[in-house]
Amino acid sequence: xxxxxxxxxxxxxxxxxxxxxxxxxxxxxxxxxxxxxxxxxxxxxxxxxxxxxxxxxxxxxxxxxxxxxxxxxxxxxxxxxxxxxxxxxxxxxxxxxxxxxxxxxxxxxxxxxxxxxxxxxxxxxxxxxxxxxxxxxxxxxxxxxxxxxxxxxxxxxxxxxxxxxxxxxxxxxxxxxxxxxxxxxxxxxx
Numbered sequence: 001x002x003x004x005x006x007x008x009x010x011x012x013x014x015x016x017x018x019x020x021x022x023x024x025x026x027x028x029x030x031x032x033x034x035x036x037x038x039x040x041x042x043x044x045x046x047x048x049x050x051x052x053x054x055x056x057x058x059x060x061x062x063x064x065x066x067x068x069x070x071x072x073x074x075x076x077x078x079x080x081x082x083x084x085x086x087x088x089x090x091x092x093x094x095x096x097x098x099x100x101x102x103x104x105x106x107x108x109x110x111x112x113x114x115x116x117x118x119x120x121x122x123x124x125x126x127x128x129x130x131x132x133x134x135x136x137x138x139x140x141x142x143x144x145x146x147x148x149x150x151x152x153x154x155x156x157x158x159x160x161x162x163x164x165x166x167x168x169x170x171x172x173x174x175x176x177x178x179x180x181x182x183x184x185x186x187x188x189x190x
Contacts, residue, residue: 012062035110044068046091050084079149123152
């Protein structure tokens with residue numbers, strides 16, 4: 001793992017993340033991997049921007065096989081936490097509007113997929129964290145925990161089954177298998 005500090009924030013980059021990024025760039029057709037990487041980076045920078053606007057201290061930014069995660073130093077109020085969580089998707093929405101205006105079909109497609117994917121109610125994704133935030137705000141902890149885990153595991157299972165079908169039908173595609181590994185690791189990670 002590569003660890004460095006920049007602007008009082010610790011950055012962690014796993015070697016497996018670098019391997020996957022290299023894999024995607026190596027087999028990149030039509031700059032799709034580059035567009036995915038820049039769009040995902042813009043998504044995370046949107047989170048960081050809102051955290052900075054709210055004067056929340058960012059402890060670490062980690063780049064791993066399961067994605068990019070931002071750990072903050074403090075707990076935020078319900079509304080502030082919601083804005084931080086939704087800001088990444090709003091960043092993708094900005095890129096969608098930009099790509100509609102300039103008729104950039106691949107950028108549009110990639111950002112619509114990233115937006116939809118991040119809104120899924122799976123634990124590691126923004127949608128899952130938003131669901132968890134709302135459940136914990138309005139229900140007792142035990143009930144919210146049970147509902148959240150059920151919904152998150154159900155959507156993870158559905159997504160895994162979809163990926164298995166995609167691997168079966170698109171065996172030649174070099175992008176499907178690494179994405180499947182990421183989803184499986186997300187499903188079984190604590």
